[in-house]
Amino acid sequence: MGFGQKAWRNVRKDLLQELQSMPSLYKDLIYGPKRYEEFKHALNFDKTGYAKKEYWMSMPDMGYLIATYYKVIVIYLSNAQCLTLLPLMLPSELHDLELPEIAIGFVKIGNKGHFVQVNLSSGLVPIPPISSEWHKNNDETAEHLYLRYQAREEKFKQVLPSAHVAGVTKIMDLDDDSA
Template identity: 35%
Template sequence: MPRRNQNKNRFLECIREEMPAYISSHIIDVVNVIGDGHCGYRVIGLALEMGDNWLQVRKDLIEEINANEFLYNNMFRSSRRSELLLSLDCSSIPAPLDKWMTMPDMRLIIASRYNVAVVHYSKFQFFTFLPLHSAPTLNRKTIFIGFVNDNHFIRLLMSEDCPLPPVVSMWMRYHASVAEG
């Protein structure tokens, strides 16, 4: 077996060991991205077929927060909303720690901006995030994102029959009625 395949298989096994046991066998593959503080945004860009356009993802999320100011002020308090906007405003490489993607706040914003389901897995947290203000569709894309090593996001490619974690409670409280279904 070529060395590259051995390294990839070893990496995949390490990721499976770091994920919750109930989903480990459902991980088909992993897409690792550059770990420069923009990794979460890189994962989203790749999953949405935007390429490695992490900067556009940041700009889109700023637009989402500003376009739905009332909603996000209610969800986060206006001070937290301002913190999120400041954390998104970054084009430096590497990104400083205060500019890294945060969980769960950004996942609801991502789901809402792009009308996708975002499934987040880490060793200790696993949730599904749905759009807050758009109607469900039959062909809604699901983005699986993993958080590993306590500092890095990766894209997870999952089997079709993988179990989904519960929907985050914040969605239950703040979603518009059109988003139900």
């Protein structure tokens, strides 16, 4: 987001605020009440030092909160799954503006996983499919976004074999060797 590493507390606070602003939507989107409570718990961490696994932010699920709260496009890339997350709703004053794009990659080093920022080339680079959950849960104020990104999504599908493209969300366990 460009806030710097010391702003992590504010980002967590922002995402928690977003999660709690529409509980019924996010409970449906993030697999029900139990997972919703897990997200609230994970985001409600502000201690210094190492965070236990229960406080880790997971992708791509947190991507919905990031995209919607910050009004950005989140592009998630990994060997297991690639997808694009759009804001679930968008104020009318932003309808004609280009939204910033944030690309996040999941990289496996040994048996540990790390999220890294991915810098995409400028221009209309291919993007992974728009999340199927976005198609099911977006508000009419954001519906027009799909038309804006549809051609780039189609280019991505042509470049990458379908075996590497997933349109559904999956929780990625950073300690799981299969992730």
